[in-house]
Amino acid sequence: MKRFSVTVTIDRPKGYVDKFNNVYPLNYGYVEGILAGDKDWQDAYIFDELAQGVTHFKGEVIAVIIRDDDVEDKWVVAKEGVTLSTEEIYLKVQFIEQYFNSTIILLD
Numbered sequence: 001m002k003r004f005s006v007t008v009t010i011d012r013p014k015g016y017v018d019k020f021n022n023v024y025p026l027n028y029g030y031v032e033g034i035l036a037g038d039k040d041w042q043d044a045y046i047f048d049e050l051a052q053g054v055t056h057f058k059g060e061v062i063a064v065i066i067r068d069d070d071v072e073d074k075w076v077v078a079k080e081g082v083t084l085s086t087e088e089i090y091l092k093v094q095f096i097e098q099y100f101n102s103t104i105i106l107l108d
Helices: 086-097
Strands: 003-012 026-034 041-047 056-067 074-078 102-106
Touching: 003 041, 003 074, 026 056, 041 086, 056 086, 074 086, 086 102
Parallel strands: 041 074
Antiparallel strands: 003 026, 003 056, 026 041, 056 074, 056 102
8 A cells, every 4th residue: 555645633742641541652643534443533643753732744644553453543644755664663652552453554
């Protein structure tokens, strides 16, 4: 699958603490207009340390995290041209993905 550009609305900025006391080490949000398996907007992890204090991030989907035991998958979004390994991605998203049986698919 090819990479593609999206704009993510950030609703959980880096440092956000959810109701289960998970601390987000990166920005997290959703892509409006794309419905996910839970019938809500598509969720996305943002891999860009410079995207602090912003409400939107434009980048490209570089990977998809497929959850075998959940109704929705997650997108990994970074600046255009950024390449990360599955290990690098998992290190940042394991704070939540540790609770799921997930597979990371890198996009071309």
